[in-house]
Amino acid sequence: MSNITVCARFRPMSSKEKKDSRDNISISSLNSESFVFKEEKEECTFSFDKVFYEESMQADVYEFLALPIVKDAVKGVNGTIITYGQTGAGKTYSVEGTSILECDEQKKGLLPRVVDGLFECIKSADELTKYTVKLSMVEIYMEKVRDLLDLTKDNIQIKENKMQEILLSGVTEITISDPGRSFAKSIWWDS
């Protein structure tokens, strides 16, 4: 498997989209890695590491895409998860779920699952290894990095150290000791 995994996810169409949808455009599944996009007489096949179709569950996306990254992180390997897509495509749903405070197990997104998974992996790791879990939250807006845990830091600089690690200089880091606390803290800081 390569170092980068790229997946596509379809979400169910809204009632408005169903009403407005054009008959001359269709998407058909070939298998779990490819689909065919058809417009008029033109056909195009798209292939990914995995395609999550409309009926895919949040747990499927987590297990395929995020769990390997969580397991690697516990072994000291850096990982990143990026969602990309036009407005309304389903990025927030995939990452957070219907709400970041959502209790519905099925609809929980990647973020709460990653936090739970991280602590699960740490719990089952050997007792000789000591872990520290820290949380930072930033947003990039108009080319500036803003610290969401301290809004006075509105122009955080991205730097590289001698070990070629990318750092957000001066960003707020809070130490997290259990999964529940990470959300309580981030929500408390946010409000």
Ligand SMILES: Nc1ncnc2c1ncn2[C@@H]1O[C@H](COP(=O)(O)OP(=O)(O)OP(=O)(O)O)[C@@H](O)[C@H]1O
């Ligand atoms: N896989 C899914 N299953 C069911 N509903 C979904 C799914 N993905 C997205 N939705 C719903 O579609 C709507 C748009 O999704 P969402 O808000 O996640 O889009 P977004 O890409 O984050 O948009 P924006 O860039 O505008 O913030 C929401 O009502 C969301 O609940």
